[in-house]
Amino acid sequence: MSARDAILDGIRRNRPAGDFPLPEVPLFAPLVGEDLVAEFGERLKRMGGRVAEPGAADVFAGVRERLDAAKVIASAVPELTGNRDLRSVRAPQEVEDVDVAVVRAVFGIAETGSVLFTQDQLIVNAVAYLAQHLVVLLDPADIVPNVQAAYRRPEFGRSAYAVLHTGPSATADIEGVLIHGAQGVRSLTAVLLPRDAAERG
Amino acid sequence: MSVEDLNPREREGVIHPEVRAGHDESERAPDGRRLQHAEAASKPIRAPQTREPQPRGAKIRGDRPINQSEAAERFLAAPLHQAAHDERLWDLRKKRDASAHGIPEWEELRELASQIKTHTLSHLDRYLEQFEAAAKANGVHVHWAKDGADHNRIVLDILRSHGAKTLVKSKSMLTEECGFRHHMAANGIEVIETDLGERIQQLDNEEPSHVVAPAVHKTRMDVAEVFAKTLGTDPDNDDAHYLAESQRETTRPYILKADAGMTGCNFAIAETGTVVTCTNEGNADLSGNVPPLQIHSIGIEKIIPKVEHLGVFIRLLSRSALGSPITQYTSHFRGPRAGTEMHMVLVDNGRSERLGMEEFWTSLKCIRCGACMNTCPVYRRSGGLSYGATYSGPIGLIIDPTFNKRKYSTLPFSSTMNGSCTNVCPVKINIHEQIFAWRKVLVEEHQIPALKQGMMKAAGAVLSRPAAYRAAIGAADSALKVLPRFAVYNPLNTWGKKREMPDAPRQTFHAWYKQNRMKDTGR
Numbered sequence: 001m002s003a004r005d006a007i008l009d010g011i012r013r014n015r016p017a018g019d020f021p022l023p024e025v026p027l028f029a030p031l032v033g034e035d036l037v038a039e040f041g042e043r044l045k046r047m048g049g050r051v052a053e054p055g056a057a058d059v060f061a062g063v064r065e066r067l068d069a070a071k072v073i074a075s076a077v078p079e080l081t082g083n084r085d086l087r088s089v090r091a092p093q094e095v096e097d098v099d100v101a102v103v104r105a106v107f108g109i110a111e112t113g114s115v116l117f118t119q120d121q122l123i124v125n126a127v128a129y130l131a132q133h134l135v136v137l138l139d140p141a142d143i144v145p146n147v148q149a150a151y152r153r154p155e156f157g158r159s160a161y162a163v164l165h166t167g168p169s170a171t172a173d174i175e176g177v178l179i180h181g182a183q184g185v186r187s188l189t190a191v192l193l194p195r196d197a198a199e200r201g
Numbered sequence: 202m203s204v205e206d207l208n209p210r211e212r213e214g215v216i217h218p219e220v221r222a223g224h225d226e227s228e229r230a231p232d233g234r235r236l237q238h239a240e241a242a243s244k245p246i247r248a249p250q251t252r253e254p255q256p257r258g259a260k261i262r263g264d265r266p267i268n269q270s271e272a273a274e275r276f277l278a279a280p281l282h283q284a285a286h287d288e289r290l291w292d293l294r295k296k297r298d299a300s301a302h303g304i305p306e307w308e309e310l311r312e313l314a315s316q317i318k319t320h321t322l323s324h325l326d327r328y329l330e331q332f333e334a335a336a337k338a339n340g341v342h343v344h345w346a347k348d349g350a351d352h353n354r355i356v357l358d359i360l361r362s363h364g365a366k367t368l369v370k371s372k373s374m375l376t377e378e379c380g381f382r383h384h385m386a387a388n389g390i391e392v393i394e395t396d397l398g399e400r401i402q403q404l405d406n407e408e409p410s411h412v413v414a415p416a417v418h419k420t421r422m423d424v425a426e427v428f429a430k431t432l433g434t435d436p437d438n439d440d441a442h443y444l445a446e447s448q449r450e451t452t453r454p455y456i457l458k459a460d461a462g463m464t465g466c467n468f469a470i471a472e473t474g475t476v477v478t479c480t481n482e483g484n485a486d487l488s489g490n491v492p493p494l495q496i497h498s499i500g501i502e503k504i505i506p507k508v509e510h511l512g513v514f515i516r517l518l519s520r521s522a523l524g525s526p527i528t529q530y531t532s533h534f535r536g537p538r539a540g541t542e543m544h545m546v547l548v549d550n551g552r553s554e555r556l557g558m559e560e561f562w563t564s565l566k567c568i569r570c571g572a573c574m575n576t577c578p579v580y581r582r583s584g585g586l587s588y589g590a591t592y593s594g595p596i597g598l599i600i601d602p603t604f605n606k607r608k609y610s611t612l613p614f615s616s617t618m619n620g621s622c623t624n625v626c627p628v629k630i631n632i633h634e635q636i637f638a639w640r641k642v643l644v645e646e647h648q649i650p651a652l653k654q655g656m657m658k659a660a661g662a663v664l665s666r667p668a669a670y671r672a673a674i675g676a677a678d679s680a681l682k683v684l685p686r687f688a689v690y691n692p693l694n695t696w697g698k699k700r701e702m703p704d705a706p707r708q709t710f711h712a713w714y715k716q717n718r719m720k721d722t723g724r
Contacts, residue, residue: 002345003351003549004345006347007501007547008329008330010549010553010556010557011325011326011329011501011553011556012326013557014556015323016319016322020316020320021320022316022320022506023313023317023320025509025510025512025513028306029305031303043526046230046234046236046237047527047529048228048230050231092490092491093457093491096453111526112527114531119538125490125538126487126490128486129486129487129490129491130491147512147515147527148509148512148516151511151512152509156475156511156533157472157473157508159533159535160535160537161490161536162532162533162535163530163531163533164530165530166238166527166528166529166530166531169530170228170238170239170241171239171398171445171481171482172227172242173240173401173417173445174397174419174424174444174445175247175289175420175421176241176242176245176289176292177421177442178227178236178237178238178241179227179445181446181449182445182481182484183395183397183449183452183483183487184482184484184487185483
């Protein structure tokens, strides 16, 4: 008998007796207030992320310092031109020298301060981890109230890769000292910037 | 590969310019608030700067019963480690409480999580088949492994067929269970752990001591010593930022060069064929997204039916583990990247058999948050390595004997039965009741030492007769007051070891009730 059949057989033989229906999962009242943008920002900050307001003339004014200090910028958004073209990358290892990656989030979650990316936004998935810093564009209209609402979105069922980022990479494995930049990015900054009208379709 | 093998550019990069010298405090928000997400302590916890050798774990001698209390005594004999460990884990427990109290529907979420798991486990064959079909439709190769050896053989075959020699791995308790790393080493495959805590343990040739914080039993001085020996860091620098940065910079070359990447699995969704991993370091995403070959090891009990159920578990997991609302990364791997291969290995290793154990099958609901360990007084004071098993703490006491009844026969006795583990469990496993059930099984099957058997018999005789119990309690309380110290604190009374017996109340509750309440109600 194949391992597969042996395992399934064992499970059927040992199946716990009883009728155990699958419960309905309610949406739950949001844990957050009405102002989703403010709630998102506050919670992202608690998870170590930053929120940069776009400037009137220069939408990247809030992250200018980081961008100006960067040698290699990989941009996956039309709002900013970087100097590393992600579409021409052949192997993920090629983005190891990226200082700043700029990506647009599909949506944000107010309850946790998280943002979602799929392979379509990242173009090269690894850039979101190998880059030293991450700048995330988020349309304030794309913020959902809580985790339960997020998991009703279609992206999870159709993306090869979907990931929620909540602030920068972190560890506290040594005496509980919190350190940003464990294996992934050292900082995550969200720029609240509406998608342009054309992109919204 | 060691630090010497790195090219000069890589070696120069070992200390990243962004590391601030002398900085030994946790990250702060721009407004100066001390941040508390990930495994962070809510206040600085720094072991005293006196060097104390790290106590080692239980001695393993084949199948012979683990002597947990002997290892625990050695841990207790290292007061600096013991205190730091206790304080650190209790801090996580308190953060868990604060986080849970912040959600009005917390109890409802626990109940839902428990019911979803009960449903899934009682229809596991159906959901596994659904998962397999969905994963295959997504272009994933699905394998089935009966046990640890099977798992290791399958992975080795995959690696060999791709000519792969190096593998970067994201922490996975299942692979610890399978002895994966040792098996790969014996077969010429280099496995590098990418989680900081797990990497510390790998470099020190120790197993993880906690399911979420693998090196929680070590002080920063212990880590400095391990890294100085293995990574060539400054032995006198025990700054946590410096040490973490050294690991980041020395691990990155392995990640970039690895032929394959491997992750464990927190949840597997039957509906979509998705593997979900929850990490704070981003190491699962690096393991899954950088090397050209991607492998996921999945315990068959990790299946949940649909994406919408994931919300329940994601909301519970990190809050129960660390007190933070979510991990930094919640990653959903569903299909291979263009031009690469993705493999999933579904591992049984005793799980289907446990499903048939009437008293113990609900332990399969465990989502490995570690909350029961953080709250357990025995775990906090004896250290996870004292259990001598992959799974330590209260949940380990139930799971370990299902792997080996003789070897782990003493573990169910390493509990005070205070029930705190059951109270914090996010999926409502009746942990302390199952620990008690194991004691009965082991006594009946004579798997426990004679001294403990005698004590159990005496306790059973007293506990089954209310009058005898009351007399015994009354006598014990009076005895505690009048007995000289040598009579209470001697080797025959294990409860007197390393702790002061509590002051006995003047009157037992039963006597007080009889005197005050029964009178009031006129009974």
